[in-house]
Amino acid sequence: MSSSIQEPALSAPRIERLREFIGSFSQLVTRASSEDSLLREGSALVRALVSTDDWLPAPYAQPSMDRYSQYLLYADGEERFSVVSFVWGLGQSTPIHDHTTWGIIGILRGAEVEQRYSRQADGSLAPDGVAHTLLPGSVDTVSPSAGDLHKVSNGLEDRTSISIHVYGGNIGAIERSTYELSGTARRFISGYSNRELPNLWDRSGNQSVESGQ
Numbered sequence: 027m028s029s030s031i032q033e034p035a036l037s038a039p040r041i042e043r044l045r046e047f048i049g050s051f052s053q054l055v056t057r058a059s060s061e062d063s064l065l066r067e068g069s070a071l072v073r074a075l076v077s078t079d080d081w082l083p084a085p086y087a088q089p090s091m092d093r094y095s096q097y098l099l100y101a102d103g104e105e106r107f108s109v110v111s112f113v114w115g116l117g118q119s120t121p122i123h124d125h126t127t128w129g130i131i132g133i134l135r136g137a138e139v140e141q142r143y144s145r146q147a148d149g150s151l152a153p154d155g156v157a158h159t160l161l162p163g164s165v166d167t168v169s170p171s172a173g174d175l176h177k178v179s180n181g182l183e184d185r186t187s188i189s190i191h192v193y194g195g196n197i198g199a200i201e202r203s204t205y206e207l208s209g210t211a212r213r214f215i216s217g218y219s220n221r222e223l224p225n226l227w228d229r230s231g232n233q234s235v236e237s238g239q
Contacts, residue, residue, distance in 0.1 A: 119179035136187025
């Protein structure tokens, strides 16, 4: 799939958007009475975050030649949730995999193609409906209680795609599985592509703060 989607203008990232999102999501995790309410309200927060593509720092938007990249943007101190950017180079895709926890996915840049799978009576996996394409501003959810097996690919033939994911727990440290169509599972722990986190908390660049005070 090719696209005429425009790349964002180059300027200093509005990192405060991510900081404000994390504050709001932390409050939501504290007060949510159920997974359904968390996914519903959380989806609205993610949709608002990805509606503007001017806040993700460049180091967390870089594709790798080898495979898709998963950059940690934030991990809650109690590991109740984590926020990551997924960066897809040309032709890159995941294997079929699970998450073992809830997740909210928002498309920031480019496009992603998602194919869901369901387990059959004999233990094998089969496509669950047709693959669908997610475009910038689109939001989707996963959960072990409502469908947790899928394969995701870059939906564009000529450029990088980026999505923002919020997961229950520290997703890079959770033991999960990839799957063959036969149903054979292989356990893995994904880790992260970065060693340093974006600095969300330095407000010294705020124009309302006078230097020297």
